[in-house]
Amino acid sequence: MHNDKTGHFKKRLAEELQKLENELQTLGWQNPTTGDWEAAAGDIDSSATESDELADRQEEYGENRAEIEEIEIHWRNVKRALQKIDEGTFGVCEISGDEIEEDRLEVNPSARTCKAHMEEEGELGA
Numbered sequence: 767m768h769n770d771k772t773g774h775f776k777k778r779l780a781e782e783l784q785k786l787e788n789e790l791q792t793l794g795w796q797n798p799t800t801g802d803w804e805a806a807a808g809d810i811d812s813s814a815t816e817s818d819e820l821a822d823r824q825e826e827y828g829e830n831r832a833e834i835e836e837i838e839i840h841w842r843n844v845k846r847a848l849q850k851i852d853e854g855t856f857g858v859c860e861i862s863g864d865e866i867e868e869d870r871l872e873v874n875p876s877a878r879t880c881k882a883h884m885e886e887e888g889e890l891g892a
């Protein structure tokens with residue numbers, strides 16, 4: 767892929783990464799050791815003895831956890847794509863090694879596969 771094209775995707779990916787991190791920060795915090803995102807547990811106030819309130823907090827934690835997991839998958843893909851740009855392997859299907867179609871990258875710059883292997887992208891490991 768030409769450098770000017772890569773530069774275009776790099777800019778888009780960097781913007782997307784920022785946006786995703788902003789979202790993740792509203793839902794939780796990043797573990798500095800593992801780099802993983804953890805759901806905010808909510809401050810359990812020791813005076814909160816009302817079981818309703820505790821249940822609410824647990825529910826909120828569960829919702830944050832689910833939302834983080836979904837955004838985190840996308841966040842990892844964006845980080846991976848940026849790393850590939852640095853390594854010079856951006857735009858290559860991880861399954862077939864073929865070039866990923868440019869229109870596919872326009873829609874999703876963090877795509878890991880070409881169109882023929884889109885269905886299998888979810889099966890790729892972290």
Ligand SMILES: [Zn+2]
Nearest residue numbers: 859862880883
């Ligand atoms: Zn492929």
